Amino acid sequence: MVDWIRARGLDYPTTGLTADRFEAGWSVYAPVEVDESDPMAFLDMPVGRSVFLVGDSGRIEEVSSSVPPQHAQDEFTARERTASGGKGANGGKDADAYMAEFVQWLEQEESADEPSISGFTIVGPGGEGGPDDVIAAEASRLIEPIVQQLALLGPSEWEWLWAEFAFTVSAEIAHLRFSSYHRSVVVPVPEPVAALVREQRHVAAGMSAGPWWRLLLTVTNRGETTVNYDYGDGPFPHDQMLPPEDYRSDLEAYPRPRVPAWLARYIDGPDA
Numbered sequence: 001m002v003d004w005i006r007a008r009g010l011d012y013p014t015t016g017l018t019a020d021r022f023e024a025g026w027s028v029y030a031p032v033e034v035d036e037s038d039p040m041a042f043l044d045m046p047v048g049r050s051v052f053l054v055g056d057s058g059r060i061e062e063v064s065s066s067v068p069p070q071h072a073q074d075e076f077t078a079r080e081r082t083a084s085g086g087k088g089a090n091g092g093k094d095a096d097a098y099m100a101e102f103v104q105w106l107e108q109e110e111s112a113d114e115p116s117i118s119g120f121t122i123v124g125p126g127g128e129g130g131p132d133d134v135i136a137a138e139a140s141r142l143i144e145p146i147v148q149q150l151a152l153l154g155p156s157e158w159e160w161l162w163a164e165f166a167f168t169v170s171a172e173i174a175h176l177r178f179s180s181y182h183r184s185v186v187v188p189v190p191e192p193v194a195a196l197v198r199e200q201r202h203v204a205a206g207m208s209a210g211p212w213w214r215l216l217l218t219v220t221n222r223g224e225t226t227v228n229y230d231y232g233d234g235p236f237p238h239d240q241m242l243p244p245e246d247y248r249s250d251l252e253a254y255p256r257p258r259v260p261a262w263l264a265r266y267i268d269g270p271d272a
Contacts, residue, residue: 001028001052004060012050024077025055027069032223055080064140068226135206142200143227147219149193154178155185163189163217165197166240168250172198173240204229210256213263214240232260244269 002014013030020027029051049065053076063072150163158178166173174189174197197215205211214230230236244267251259251267259267 001054001060004052010050019054022073022077024073024080025053025057025059027073028052028054029065064137065225068228132207135203139200139204139207140227142196142203143217143225146193146196146200147217147225149196150176150189150217151219153187153190153193159221161217161219163215163219164240165189165194165215166213166236166242167197167201167215168213168242168246169253170249171242171246173242175240205254208257211250211254232263235262241266 001017001019005012005014016030017028018031029049032049050062051065051069051072053061053063053072055061055076057080059080061076063076146163150161153176154161155178157180159180160178162175162177162179164175172194174194176187176189178185178187201211201215209229209231212229213232214236216228216230218226247263247267
């Protein structure tokens with residue numbers, strides 16, 4: 001990964017990288033040190049940091065840390081299986097044995113005249129991704145200023161924040177809660193932050209799935225952020241349901257190919 005990063009001139013650390021094993025390969029990233037004595041230190045940390053997924057096949061994808069790790073790894077694993085024709089990406093070899101051979105190959109290549117990264121190509125979002133990949137990357141980037149502004153609203157020494165936004169073009173609900181080991185407090189979301197969320201939703205609306213109905217953020221005071229888009233696979237919490245006319249207005253502004261059955265019934269009323 002160090003050679004791969006340097007060869008592409010990426011603005012990314014090449015020392016102290018960490019590699020975590022998952023089903024189809026390795027998740028490689030640069031850990032972030034946080035001054036735990038300063039509860040606001042993580043505001044300077046980037047939310048959408050790059051994480052590199054390296055398959056047992058040698059395939060590499062660059063993803064954002066704003067994407068839930070399990071989701072990114074599951075999609076990567078599915079692509080690995082497809083690329084290998086349903087077999088393991090290493091052609092049936094034991095993963096540890098395959099990786100041992102892979103490391104040996106790298107060491108041999110490093111002693112050759114050609115750089116060891118000459119056989120690698122990037123695929124997926126880091127390469128020539130489709131329109132959804134481009135829009136998803138931009139939508140992910142817009143999460144960072146939202147998180148940073150939310151963090152400023154919390155009490156001193158908070159440890160977790162949970163933010164839930166239920167937005168349409170005509171109505172909005174926002175819930176924000178901060179917690180520590182000692183207490184929990186609910187804080188109102190000001191209009192400037194709502195405007196950032198509104199912009200992020202408008203960008204996310206360009207994806208094939210359409211705009212999210214709810215945006216769910218979980219953030220720790222170490223800057224670890226989990227982002228979830230709720231497209232209505234299940235009914236929304238009672239306190240985050242908007243009147244039917246607001247969903248109708250949103251569908252007029254952002255037509256989408258599919259509306260969940262329960263939401264369609266709610267929009268059309270009991271006599272539909």
